[in-house]
Amino acid sequence: MSTVRFLVNGSPAEVEAPGMRRLLDVLREDLGLTGTKEGCGEGECGACSVLLDGQVVDACLVPICQVEGRIVRTVEGLALAARQRGELDTLQEAFLEHGAAQCGICTPGMLMAARAYLDAGGGADGPAIREAIAGNLCRCTGYTKIVDAIAAVAEPHAG
């Protein structure tokens, strides 16, 4: 066991955990942040996608020792400022508006992969959006509505 300190959704977190515990288990079990879902547990489906220092990663593939001193953002922290106003993130609003979520298990990961793409300056270009979410499987929507939702958020500031 060792003590690991990091920031999660803007707040300091400190956990006692074996260094090889998966970030996914620390988030869900140790910190109670169950917004992040476990799908395949082997880096295929992207359901557990979170941002690590702003980059999208599968939380099932990150040992917690590698998170020491770093910044994690989960779906719970997608829109801290908006939530304080009782609102959703623009991306979440767009998902609702376009019907981009059905059963919902892929949605938190899909939102985080999309957020990483938009934060890196990604535009409304369909193929680029599809590449950005290629690591996130959805078995309900057929992806079109998800791509439309992400494009709708990208549009105002895309080239």
Added chain:
Amino acid sequence: MPAEPPIDTPRTLFEAYELLAAGPTRPIAGATDVMVQITGELGPIPERLLDLSRIGELKGIDLTGDGLLVGAATTYTDMRRSALCREHLPALVAAAATIGAAQIQNRGTLGGNIANASPAGDTLPVLLAADAVILVGGQRGEREVSAGEFFTGYRQTALAPDELILQVRFPLPVGRQMRFRKVGTRRAQAISKVVLALAWRDLGPRGWADVRVALGSVAPTPIRASGSESVLEGARPTPQVADRAAETLAGELSPIDDVRSTADYRRAVAARVLHRLLRDAGGW
């Protein structure tokens, strides 16, 4: 929940060498392979691990008179974004772009692809086609191993248990061209059925020189196809030459049937991929 074996996190290469020398331990960087192994579903779980992610010396991309130097802990995303890689070794960038998707590319490293030594490792044919040299080190010192001598058997390498992969050096001979193509079930998140890198130097009327045809997923290790290389050496990429090179390649490969593909499919596709790359090069 998966197993949680003990892991050491050295801050320097010196500490890492000491830990490696002290006993069996499995180095990890991006951890994308080992985090799947700790479920125990794929075989034995590593007993102890060595986290290389805090060692700065293993990161970075540099251009010197000896070629392009890529640190072992350089991620696929780092390579894709690197102006040096894009300018001097676009085939490596192309290979990095086919691996997993953003989540894997942000974590997985070149050194990990090499150490894992999967026959389907997507950067490995690029290393073979580029005559890359792998710098390894440990308490006993550093040494260079050519990519051609590194992969000794199915998931076996020339790396000793007390050594780490430090860096890969890609020589940049004047006028060398390289192409890369991967065939998988889908464009992202696919493990290759066939992966091929083709390199050459065009000497004009004297034809092609230093031709390299390197493949993954068609043998127990990444390999070079010496028969097709001989067909292309000194030749030009004409339709007749492409036909002969593709036929020779199909004849010299001995792939296997497995969960991802069949031997027949791999042989046929490898030949067609080579043919297509030669057609593109010949402009016909």
